[in-house]
Amino acid sequence: MIEIRWHSRAGQGAVTGAKGLGDVVSRTGKQVQAFALYGSAKRGAAMRAYNRIDDKPIINHAKFMLPDYVLVIDPALAFTDNITENDKPETQYIITTHLDKTELIAQIPELQDKKDRVHVVDCMQISLDTIGRAIPNAPMLGAFVKVSGMFELEDFLESMKRVLAKFPQKIIDANMAAITRAYNEVN
Amino acid sequence: MAEKMELNDVEVWDGNYAAAQALRQAQVDVVAAYPITPSTPIVENYGAFVANGYVDGEFVMVESEHAAMSGCVGAAAAGGRVATATSSQGFMLMIEVLYQASGMRLPIVLNVVNRAVASPLNVRGDHGDMYAGRDSGWVQLDAFNAQEAYDLNLCAFKIAEDINVRLPAMVHQDGFLTSHTAQNVYPLSDDEAYAFIGDYKPVDEMLDFSKPVTYGAQTEEDWHYEHKAKQHRALMDSYVVIDRVFEEFKAKTGREYKRVESYMMEDAEVAIVALGSTVETAIQAAQELRDNEGLKAGVVAPRCFRPFPFNEIRDVLANVKAVAVLDRSCPMGAMGALFNEISAAMYTTPSRPLITNFIYGLGGRDFSLDDAKHIFREQKGHADVGYITTPIQQFSGLRGPKLGFYETKRSK
Missing domain, CATH: 3.40.50.920 (Rossmann fold)
Structure with missing residues (x-):
């Protein structure tokens, strides 16, 4: 069982990202779960989304999890939200930021002892450059593909194209570019 | 004629979308709805399916949940396959009409996406609304995940519309925990799903002008008691049909359901x-x-x-x-x-x-x-x-x- 927690603001696409990831992963024959905690949240409010991935049907409906991956798609939430909650020794962090890794870690005391498990990528800039709007979910998926090593980039892009099939070609192309660039830039 | 939708063997759907797909595949004639969180996407998606030609039906926008269920009662009495969805406060406002629907023996399918009842206001899942429906004379089926929300909707039409039941049915799922949780769902094709449910067979439909009927008549102490006892008996005895529909569903899909x-x-x-x-x-x-x-x-x-x-x-x-x-x-x-x-x-x-x-x-x-x-x-x-x-x-x-x-x- 792999468990993933997304930290996002309502409107940044964490729910779509989590569901999109679930959709892609289901095409590899795995069982998936994607859900979110947003209640009656307003756009811009901090919220969390979750994924579970397993080989057998997922029947745990609890919100509580010890995440294997924490994906932070809003730069400020790395500072204001409790992103290391329920951390375990293997938890990997992918954080969107314009800072380099050392600068970021220096400013967040909770990450000091987890340096080798922190990865950074500027999903905001990447989505602005490729999609034209600050929708950081697609680049985060690219970074996750790289860090998790769970898929080949080409296979992931192919599946993602099918998930996005209802959108115009221009939007599909922009998302592919965002995923690819984040895959290459995350470190 | 409605267009068919191509579905994958495995889809990643949340409980709301799974229920909406079942309503589409059942080719529901009328949905009268006043959307409320967390059940909104069920009727919203049905509306989109109608607009895009995937259902040959009517989406009726009304001014309240009381009116929504009233519209469903009217459409069902007229002789159509009818469904809607609600939650929480909306369910509470529907309650008066729920008893009308069951007393008139109208096989409406209501998706109840369970949500806490105010006050204090809360949009998240608990079973306060489901419990409030337990004396309303409806069949109540409970889904534990999105797959089951889909499956039980298909079964609900078949159970409710059976000539030996002819009672409305609710399909419950947990607000957010099921309704907004996407998971692997294995749908039937449009043809298979529709063949399983079958064509709607109207009984004493009001639009049959050659045979006028009355719905919702008044009975005082002379007959009310007998009507209610008969209705209770129909619901008690509906287990025979429920078991048979579950058997048929298993034969078709391999997925087994039991009343317990x-x-x-x-x-x-x-x-x-x-x-x-x-x-x-x-x-x-x-x-x-x-x-x-x-x-x-x-x-x-x-x-x-x-x-x-x-x-x-x-x-x-x-x-x-x-x-x-x-x-x-x-x-x-x-x-x-x-x-x-x-x-x-x-x-x-x-x-x-x-x-x-x-x-x-x-x-x-x-x-x-x-x-x-x-x-x-x-x-x-x-x-x-x-x-x-x-x-x-x-x-x-x-x-x-x-x-x-x-x-x-x-x-x-």
């Missing part, structure tokens, strides 16, 4: 009885306790909340020593409703297991594996000493001082 689901109950010493998505969490907890602590735990879940499966409950709990019945609704001044019904059933058996009541998960409070394990271990404690060692009603996951009510009078 049971898991690891063959040799269980202690059991949790619950409804909704909690059932699956409890199954995982029971499995882990068996694997790691050798605790013989099992789970029992009424799939069919109405008609209440009194006999099947007695059979499945016949050999357990201690049972925790979980109510995700605040009973306000009494024991939980499910606790009362399970206790009443078991009181008429020789085994009379030790039964306690847990209130939990109100307003969407998380119910974790550890919460379920704690409850199982406590039941084991009761079973070992032969009496209830805790208050009979407790609150799981409540902050603040421990809250409990009533001591057992069975201790030695």
Whole structure:
């Protein structure tokens, strides 16, 4: 069982990202779960989304999890939200930021002892450059593909194209570019 | 003629979308709706399916949930296949008309995405609305995940419309926990799904002008009682059709449903009885306790909340020593409703297991594996000493001082 927690603001696409990831992963024959905690949240409010991935049907409906991956798609939430909650020794962090890794870690005391498990990528800039709007979910998926090593980039892009099939070609192309660039830039 | 939709063998759908797809595949003629969180996407998606030519039906926008169910009653009496969806406050506003629909024997399908009832206002899942419908004369089926929300919708039309039932049916799923949780769902093709449900067969439809009929007539003490007893009997006896529809569904899909689901109950010493998505969490907890602590735990879940499966409950709990019945609704001044019904059933058996009541998960409070394990271990404690060692009603996951009510009078 792999468990993933997304930290996002309502409107940044964490729910779509989590569901999109679930959709892609289901095409590899795995069982998936994607859900979110947003209640009656307003756009811009901090919220969390979750994924579970397993080989057998997922029947745990609890919100509580010890995440294997924490994906932070809003730069400020790395500072204001409790992103290391329920951390375990293997938890990997992918954080969107314009800072380099050392600068970021220096400013967040909770990450000091987890340096080798922190990865950074500027999903905001990447989505602005490729999609034209600050929708950081697609680049985060690219970074996750790289860090998790769970898929080949080409296979992931192919599946993602099918998930996005209802959108115009221009939007599909922009998302592919965002995923690819984040895959290459995350470190 | 509606367009067909190509579906993959495996889709990743949440419970709302799964239910909406089932309404589309059933080719529902009329949906009258006043959308409310968290059930909104069900009717929203039906509306989109109509607009895009995937359903040959009507989406009727109304001014309230009372009007929504009234519109459904009118359309069903006219002779159409009818469905809608609601939650929480919307369900409460519908209640007056729910009794009208069942009394008129109109086979409407209502998706209830369970949500807490205000005040205080809360959009998240508990079973307060589902429980409020339990005397309304509807069949009530309960889905524990998105796949089941899809499957049970297909079954609900077939059950409700059967000439030997002709009663409305609700399909329940947990708000957010099921309605907004995407998971692998294995749909039928449009043709297979429609063939399973079958064409709608109108009975005494008002639009048949050659045979005028009256719906919703007045009866005083001369006939009201007989009508209500007959309606009660129809609901009691509907289990025959429910079982048959579940059998047919299994033959078609391989997916098996029973009016009472049971898991690891063959040799269980202690059991949790619950409804909704909690059932699956409890199954995982029971499995882990068996694997790691050798605790013989099992789970029992009424799939069919109405008609209440009194006999099947007695059979499945016949050999357990201690049972925790979980109510995700605040009973306000009494024991939980499910606790009362399970206790009443078991009181008429020789085994009379030790039964306690847990209130939990109100307003969407998380119910974790550890919460379920704690409850199982406590039941084991009761079973070992032969009496209830805790208050009979407790609150799981409540902050603040421990809250409990009533001591057992069975201790030695």
